[in-house]
Amino acid sequence: MxxxxxxxxxxxxxxxxxxxxxxxxxxxxxxxxxxxxxxxxxxxxxxxxxxxxxxxxxxxxxxxxxxxxxxxxxxxxxxxxxxxxxxxxxxxxxxxxxxxxxxxxxxxxxxxxxxxxxxxxxxxxxxxxxxxxxxxxxxxxxxxxxxxxxxxxxxxxxxxxxxxxxxxxxxxxxxxxxxxxxxxxxxxxxxxxxxxxxxxxxxxxxxxxxxxxxxxxxxxxxxxxxxxxxxxxxxxxxxxxxxxxDGRNAVAHLKPVSLPVPNAVVELTDTKTGELIYCYRAKGETFKAPVYKNGNYTLKAGKDKPTQVLLENVPVTAK
Structure with a gap:
């Protein structure tokens, strides 16, 4: 103070x-x-x-x-x-x-x-x-x-x-x-x-x-x-x-992926900075990751922790 x-x-x-x-x-x-x-x-x-x-x-x-x-x-x-x-x-x-x-x-x-x-x-x-x-x-x-x-x-x-x-x-x-x-x-x-x-x-x-x-x-x-x-x-x-x-509005989505287990934990990070964009337990057997601004992103998933890479360094250039 x-x-x-x-x-x-x-x-x-x-x-x-x-x-x-x-x-x-x-x-x-x-x-x-x-x-x-x-x-x-x-x-x-x-x-x-x-x-x-x-x-x-x-x-x-x-x-x-x-x-x-x-x-x-x-x-x-x-x-x-x-x-x-x-x-x-x-x-x-x-x-x-x-x-x-x-x-x-x-x-x-x-x-x-x-x-x-x-x-x-x-x-x-x-x-x-x-x-x-x-x-x-x-x-x-x-x-x-x-x-x-x-x-x-x-x-x-x-x-x-x-x-x-x-x-x-x-x-x-x-x-x-x-x-x-x-x-x-x-x-x-x-x-x-x-x-x-x-x-x-x-x-x-x-x-x-x-x-x-x-x-x-x-x-x-x-x-x-x-x-x-x-x-x-x-x-x-x-x-x-x-x-x-999480009240952000998505500017784009990554392509749909099959999850390694139903209701898996999904994690999206900024590939360049490593910043965590989100990590939560999804519902179902597939996931279409929302992204909130342009950049390059990596998507991981797993039963309780995101240990498996599903998509790596994917560029997003939404208009």
Missing amino acids: GNIPKMGPRNDHINDPAYDRAAVDLPGLKFLGQRQLKFLDAWARDWSGDVMKVALSQTAFCGAVHMHGGGKSRLLADLDCNGWPQSGRNRALTLLRAARATHLCGDQHLAVVVKHGIEGYRDGPMAFTSPALVNTIYGRWWWPKDEKTGGGDAINSSLPWVGDYEDGLGNKITMFAYANPEHLNMKTLREDSSRENRGDGYGIVRFNKKTGETVFECWPRFSDMNRGKSGQFLGWPIRFNVTEN
Whole structure:
């Protein structure tokens, strides 16, 4: 934190109108160290006994919060998150996306579901930040200053502020759901006897390994379970398929290949750089590999690890 000039009332709070987002993405700052990046790369390529992957982190890879501690404390950016340094954040998300991994985290007080953007909106994995178990001391709120719905394709939600946004660090995020405390004053919130409107509670995630469906549930701490699903916070549950954790659009496909075993693990790498493009368990006995930009690619496959070369150094020159 000492590398970043103070731009607000606290070292991690930024409200200086002259704030430059690049000022917190300095050379030498590390989001993950080389050992962690190496681990993620190896983890993404090893599917021993796995059909879906999940990544857990302490805190969120974005700053999906506008107000802190009360309705009068609006920040331009909050460094109390893992949304910076931004280049490191994007590198970590690129590896999660390669494995189609769902991201689960906490620490932000406020429950949200976002779809991360890396190069563009909605091209990264889905992420669920669970709510605080007790939220009567320091609340947080997702509350865009212009109170407008975000951009991009419309999201079917009962909540108003969903869609494509940039967080205060310039990261692209797509908001799907948020569980704001009802009152903007913490004293009023503590004194409210209903106890279901504090924004505190817990999350449940359900994974269907046969279909790939993932369900995020978010429940108030004092919810009435007799109400069933309607007892959850407004905007939940959120359903999506594991394939949606990679939102890139293919520019071309490699020729179809027969897999060495049904439902094999497939791995696509950039032949020149060795960069992992993706590695996941395919369905069926054949595979037609999507590619997302021009280059030369190598496709491997195997039962649990991609050990057999199926296509090597194949050029792609899509128009």
